Amino acid sequence: MLKATIGAIYRYACSVFTHRAEANRKSIERIDRRIAQCCRRLYRTVGYYPASVISGSTSLELDIVYQGLKMCQRKGWPIMKGLKLSLPDRALDSKNYVGALKKCLILEWHHRYELRSSQWTRRMISHVQISLPEDMCFFLAQALSGHGCFRQYRHRIGKPVSPTCPCGTGEDESASHIFENCPRFKEGRPCALKAEDP
Numbered sequence: 001m002l003k004a005t006i007g008a009i010y011r012y013a014c015s016v017f018t019h020r021a022e023a024n025r026k027s028i029e030r031i032d033r034r035i036a037q038c039c040r041r042l043y044r045t046v047g048y049y050p051a052s053v054i055s056g057s058t059s060l061e062l063d064i065v066y067q068g069l070k071m072c073q074r075k076g077w078p079i080m081k082g083l084k085l086s087l088p089d090r091a092l093d094s095k096n097y098v099g100a101l102k103k104c105l106i107l108e109w110h111h112r113y114e115l116r117s118s119q120w121t122r123r124m125i126s127h128v129q130i131s132l133p134e135d136m137c138f139f140l141a142q143a144l145s146g147h148g149c150f151r152q153y154r155h156r157i158g159k160p161v162s163p164t165c166p167c168g169t170g171e172d173e174s175a176s177h178i179f180e181n182c183p184r185f186k187e188g189r190p191c192a193l194k195a196e197d198p
């Protein structure tokens, strides 16, 4: 609801300011990141792209670009300069143009996600469009982001706690250790999460 309300404000007449979306990307991302963090109760330290993907929402900036360009194509308006994106050929008919535009923006979103997300989150969510459980809880969101109750993370943000897992293996208590290797949680661990499996 929060995203829908704020997103609607941004999308209003966005064809007029689509060309400024790139220049204002940081401020748009700051707001969108906070929305994604609120929606999934993610820690404030979770970056924008992992937060938006875990929250299951598209990038607001790219959404503005999509809505704006779609309108330009439909009305035959020129596309303003200033967009640093590879865009489809405008000679395409409207339906094919919109489909190709959508693909371009999803590729861009995925590219940014790969550049700006942790290896752990990318392992858990390999593509921005993967379907996630609708009833994702606080704990699953922590597990996917790797930020939260894990000792390694708490140590990294300055909490007075050792990063080492109390299981005795000497490994840091990270999300990957808890889910894949820690003997404390061996019982009931799904085969898909066992480290020895491909």
Ligand SMILES: [Zn+2]
Pocket (backbone or CB within 6 Å): 165, 166, 167, 168, 169, 171, 173, 177, 181, 182, 183, 184
């Ligand atoms: Zn352990």
